[in-house]
């Protein structure tokens with residue numbers, strides 16, 4: 001696999017967007033709340049990738065996987081900053097408040113075996129979570145018509161795909177042998193269940209009907225997207241890397 005380019009490490013510029021000013025005040029506040037909360041989450045994921053990167057190196061992860069981890073750290077920091085700018089834009093404020101990173105300590109699966117712990121993190125955090133994120137953001141981008149929402153979702157999507165690739169590349173590499181794959185296969189259903197439940201939680205700020213023009217799906221659409229991502233991306237990926245038997 002080709003090493004990822006670092007060319008995306010620049011600030012993402014948001015276009016002028018008159019559609020934001022046309023929104024009613026409650027909608028603008030709801031969207032701002034979503035983006036501010038998301039900024040904290042994105043920064044938390046950056047911290048998680050920072051903790052993950054040296055542990056990947058120590059178990060002998062391939063160079064391409066380490067390069068993707070470096071890129072993920074930069075990407076998630078940039079996403080956090082972009083989300084904070086979006087929150088300010090929807091509030092009509094020029095000063096941008098960047099929140100604290102949400103606490104996202106890496107989970108300990110209690111296996112007592114570091115290569116297994118790292119492979120489980122790659123499976124849960126990247127193969128499952130970032131693949132679902134990619135499909136979710138693709139769907140948000142697809143329904144958005146507001147120029148700022150289109151640009152933000154497009155920029156996020158370009159990067160989240162690489163974060164999913166990090167996990168798939170690790171599981172497909174020589175660092176994960178047949179014995180470890182059998183152990184991962186036993187964990188896969190539980191990790192899928194936990195991730196799907198997390199993705200189907202209702203957004204605390206947005207209305208259940210969503211605000212599609214600004215890239216926010218309805219609750220029903222969100223559930224459908226999560227199910228489609230598992231069915232069409234994650235499960236075929238698990239078959240491809242040998243964790244699940246072909247149907």
Ligand SMILES: [Fe+2]
Nearest residue numbers: 042075076079
């Ligand atoms: Fe992100």
Ligand SMILES: [Fe+2]
Nearest residue numbers: 130159160163
């Ligand atoms: Fe990501």
